[in-house]
Amino acid sequence: MLGQILVSGITAGAVYALVALGFVVLHRGTRIVHFGLGDQLTLSAYLVVIGQVYLDLPFAAAVALSLLLSAGFGVLVERAIMRPLRASPLLVMVIATLAIGAAIREGLRASMGPLPWPIPFLLTPAPFTLGGLVLVPANLAVVGVAAVVVLALFLALRFTRFGRAIVAVYENPTGAAIVGISVPAVHARLWGLASVLAAIAGIMVAPLITLSPDMGSIGIKGFAAAVLGGFNSLPGAIAGGVLLGVVETAAGVYISSAMKDVVSYALLIGCVLLLPHGLFGRAEARKV
Amino acid sequence: MPRALLLLALAGLVLLPFQAPSHITYLVALIGTTTVIVAGLAIVVGLAGQISIAQAGFAAIGAYGSAQLANWYGLPYWLGLPAAALVAALVGYLFGLLSLRVADHYLALTSMAFCAILQLLLVHLEDWTGGAVGLAVPPATLGGFTLDKPVQLYAFIMPCAVFATWLLNSLRHAKLGRAFAALRMSEVGAAAVGIPVLHHKALAFALSAFLGAWGGGLFALQTTYLDPAQFGILESVRLIAIAVIGGLLNPLGPAIGATIFVLLPEMMGGFGRYMTLVFSLALLACLVLAPAGLGGVVHRLWKRA
Amino acid sequence: MTATLHVERLGIRFGGLVALEDVSFSVAPGSIHAVIGPNGAGKTTLINLITGLYRPTSGRMLLDGAPLSGLASHRIAARGVARSFQNTELFTELTARENVLAGLHRHLHYGLAETVLRLPRWRHAEREAAAQAEALLARVGLADQAEVAAGDLALGQQRRLELARALATGPRLLLLDEPAAGLRAAEAEDLVRVLRDLRDTLGLAILLVDHVMRVVMQVSDRITVLHHGRLLADDLPEAIRRNPQVIAAYLGGAPHAA
Numbered sequence: 028m029l030g031q032i033l034v035s036g037i038t039a040g041a042v043y044a045l046v047a048l049g050f051v052v053l054h055r056g057t058r059i060v061h062f063g064l065g066d067q068l069t070l071s072a073y074l075v076v077i078g079q080v081y082l083d084l085p086f087a088a089a090v091a092l093s094l095l096l097s098a099g100f101g102v103l104v105e106r107a108i109m110r111p112l113r114a115s116p117l118l119v120m121v122i123a124t125l126a127i128g129a130a131i132r133e134g135l136r137a138s139m140g141p142l143p144w145p146i147p148f149l150l151t152p153a154p155f156t157l158g159g160l161v162l163v164p165a166n167l168a169v170v171g172v173a174a175v176v177v178l179a180l181f182l183a184l185r186f187t188r189f190g191r192a193i194v195a196v197y198e199n200p201t202g203a204a205i206v207g208i209s210v211p212a213v214h215a216r217l218w219g220l221a222s223v224l225a226a227i228a229g230i231m232v233a234p235l236i237t238l239s240p241d242m243g244s245i246g247i248k249g250f251a252a253a254v255l256g257g258f259n260s261l262p263g264a265i266a267g268g269v270l271l272g273v274v275e276t277a278a279g280v281y282i283s284s285a286m287k288d289v290v291s292y293a294l295l296i297g298c299v300l301l302l303p304h305g306l307f308g309r310a311e312a313r314k315v
Numbered sequence: 316m317p318r319a320l321l322l323l324a325l326a327g328l329v330l331l332p333f334q335a336p337s338h339i340t341y342l343v344a345l346i347g348t349t350t351v352i353v354a355g356l357a358i359v360v361g362l363a364g365q366i367s368i369a370q371a372g373f374a375a376i377g378a379y380g381s382a383q384l385a386n387w388y389g390l391p392y393w394l395g396l397p398a399a400a401l402v403a404a405l406v407g408y409l410f411g412l413l414s415l416r417v418a419d420h421y422l423a424l425t426s427m428a429f430c431a432i433l434q435l436l437l438v439h440l441e442d443w444t445g446g447a448v449g450l451a452v453p454p455a456t457l458g459g460f461t462l463d464k465p466v467q468l469y470a471f472i473m474p475c476a477v478f479a480t481w482l483l484n485s486l487r488h489a490k491l492g493r494a495f496a497a498l499r500m501s502e503v504g505a506a507a508v509g510i511p512v513l514h515h516k517a518l519a520f521a522l523s524a525f526l527g528a529w530g531g532g533l534f535a536l537q538t539t540y541l542d543p544a545q546f547g548i549l550e551s552v553r554l555i556a557i558a559v560i561g562g563l564l565n566p567l568g569p570a571i572g573a574t575i576f577v578l579l580p581e582m583m584g585g586f587g588r589y590m591t592l593v594f595s596l597a598l599l600a601c602l603v604l605a606p607a608g609l610g611g612v613v614h615r616l617w618k619r620a
Numbered sequence: 621m622t623a624t625l626h627v628e629r630l631g632i633r634f635g636g637l638v639a640l641e642d643v644s645f646s647v648a649p650g651s652i653h654a655v656i657g658p659n660g661a662g663k664t665t666l667i668n669l670i671t672g673l674y675r676p677t678s679g680r681m682l683l684d685g686a687p688l689s690g691l692a693s694h695r696i697a698a699r700g701v702a703r704s705f706q707n708t709e710l711f712t713e714l715t716a717r718e719n720v721l722a723g724l725h726r727h728l729h730y731g732l733a734e735t736v737l738r739l740p741r742w743r744h745a746e747r748e749a750a751a752q753a754e755a756l757l758a759r760v761g762l763a764d765q766a767e768v769a770a771g772d773l774a775l776g777q778q779r780r781l782e783l784a785r786a787l788a789t790g791p792r793l794l795l796l797d798e799p800a801a802g803l804r805a806a807e808a809e810d811l812v813r814v815l816r817d818l819r820d821t822l823g824l825a826i827l828l829v830d831h832v833m834r835v836v837m838q839v840s841d842r843i844t845v846l847h848h849g850r851l852l853a854d855d856l857p858e859a860i861r862r863n864p865q866v867i868a869a870y871l872g873g874a875p876h877a878a
Contacts, residue, residue: 129598
């Protein structure tokens with residue numbers, strides 16, 4: 028039983044981890060919590076459907092197109108909305124990101140209809156048994172892709188100019204500006220990067236749940252994962268995602284499947300109250 | 316502010332049900348209901364500067380609370396509605412106390428999770444709430460009369476909306492409103508002049524929850540059927556949009572925002588399904604181009620005149 | 621006579637960093653007391669301790685003999701301690717008048733119902749408060765700026781507004797964090813006059829922290845010198861002026877004893 032919970036939990040957790048990474052990647056550099064990221068995830072999944080159904084593209088090409096457009100969308104949001112609001116009070120930025128989410132959701136509802144759309148699995152959903160555990164290839168693919176994405180992200184942050192500029196802005200924006208890194212350009216990249224991470228999560232999770240305009244509510248799970256991880260730590264986001272996936276699955280089994288979501292939201296509130304720096308994050312100095 | 320214009324508008328509100336078809340009366344009463352709920356947001360978000368994505372949850376407490384008090388105990392609305400609103404105010408106060416530990420983004424997140432939990436409970440505590448199927452709201456009665464015609468509800472709802480607007484206006488000239496504004500701009504400064512910051516944040520949430528629940532109870536009477544889907548995070552975000560577009564710091568802001576959000580979709584007809592999209596984009600444009608909201612624009616025009 | 625403020629062996633550390641250690645001094649009623657010291661001496665930390673923004677890790681503070689340690693900021697304000705801030709903490713979108721009215725918060729006794737119904741209690745209290753605000757604004761020379769948003773005032777005016785707001789709370793002890801910084805010579809003269817006036821007409825005890833020696837020497841009845849978080853000297857202005865340790869500290873040399 029425990030093994031089965033772990034397997035299912037890690038699948039959900041892999042998706043949460045990617046969404047949480049999107050939040051953290053963006054927040055660490057820009058101080059913005061993007062309340063519309065969950066809806067961007069839906070948008071990206073719809074873009075795959077649009078590519079397949081309306082443009083007759085093969086699945087892989089549709090995915091590539093979706094990722095590209097998602098990145099572009101993120102950059103566009105930064106340029107058109109968040110950059111002009113840079114000096115606004117936090118309240119205004121929060122409302123702006125909420126409005127971005129609402130615009131995506133309602134735009135999709137109006138143009139694609141409120142009903143679910145089919146979207147293909149990465150691998151077959153037919154389960155097989157291995158050592159007493161029921162495994163689903165489609166779920167294993169989700170975990171595999173997430174692992175590869177995470178690895179690629181960490182390598183990119185470490186070894187590419189693109190990534191090192193981001194890390195420099197994370198560590199010290201003023202210093203980064205002094206050595207000639209364009210901070211606004213990095214912010215645009217971070218919006219693109221966060222959008223792509225959300226897109227990957229969206230494309231993978233859409234077949235597992237159902238692709239409808241309201242799928243973005245999964246974003247709040249990503250929040251919970253990011254909060255568990257401390258909201259400023261990339262490894263924390265991953266650990267928080269996996270932990271949330273496992274706890275939620277366990278709650279579904281041992282308490283009731285109806286209360287599964289209540290447990291994860293309660294976990295979010297409890298963590299914010301009792302462990303404001305998460306399980307893995309570090310306290311940041313604050314000037315009084 | 317031109318007082319004559321306001322009095323004229325009030326006179327229009329009094330005369331409206333005698334002249335207008337009942338469909339219009341219903342819509343204007345819906346504007347009234349929305350004004351009450353959004354007035355609460357204007358206090359907590361606008362005046363006190365605390366981000367709350369939980370207003371739909373407080374409206375749910377008022378709606379389900381007053382309906383079930385009537386269903387279970389036969390409590391009349393004029394008692395059940397204040398009772399539910401007071402419970403919501405208490406919950407709001409306790410929620411506000413959480414701001415001791417969390418602020419800014421985290422407060423927004425926490426209120427969002429709080430709203431989501433409330434909605435899930437509405438769905439899953441079927442014995443208490445009717446679950447996902449929904450709940451029929453018994454009509455309000457007053458001394459043997461049943462209030463169920465749009466005109467009767469109008470007469471009950473509009474004074475509440477006028478009162479909520481008056482409350483917002485009064486706060487601007489009182490210690491409580493100044494204390495809210497003070498903690499929005501500088502918590503350290505507020506504490507330094509002896510304003511208990513935490514208590515006032517909690518008070519702002521309590522007042523906001525009270526108005527939210529009151530409006531929720533009115534909404535229940537109007538729709539006569541409650542569905543958990545009406546009280547989620549999305550509804551909270553819609554309410555914030557109404558508050559912002561109306562103007563967060565203008566006492567008439569909630570009424571202006573509610574009028575736009577209720578009437579425009581009606582006038583658009585078949586274009587209606589794009590309305591929420593249009594509103595979201597309008598909200599973004601509003602934030603980027605006119606941060607004080609439409610109410611702010613109106614206010615500026617008045618000042619110039 | 622009990623001191624208005626008595627600070628005894630006060631200390632605070634942030635993590636491993638000692639910001640203040642073993643600081644003791646007293647502020648006499650109706651006197652102007654300056655705390656000076658080079659940057660990083662712990663002057664602002666001292667004010668933040670007295671007003672409850674920080675909790676001391678050792679020592680105690682007494683206001684007219686009653687302990688202040690451990691009280692929340694707003695309770696300390698209610699006891700009669702008002703302050704200004706180095707970078708002003710005004711309510712920037714409120715007008716100058718509303719800022720002072722916010723300072724009168726604790727002295728307004730009416731409820732929400734009385735406000736909404738516009739009952740006489742609300743009307744009288746607000747009318748009286750408006751008159752008081754008017755007088756306070758006049759006192760600091762801002763009578764003509766009453767309707768200007770605080771954020772739109774010039775720096776010197778903002779400082780004076782913060783002073784008026786602090787006075788509105790009805791303090792016994794006024795703490796001023798670098799009130800003279802960045803002021804022009806004429807403005808500094810004004811400040812000296814205002815501070816003396818407050819001491820002599822209201823009988824306020826004033827504790828001010830500053831760098832501007834000309835103002836400090838001119839206005840202070842007593843001076844405490846901090847250096848690296850420790851008490852270096854506590855004496856009359858003339859004695860401080862001649863104190864070799866103080867001179868050494870200000871010229872950058874290390875003092876031989878602390």
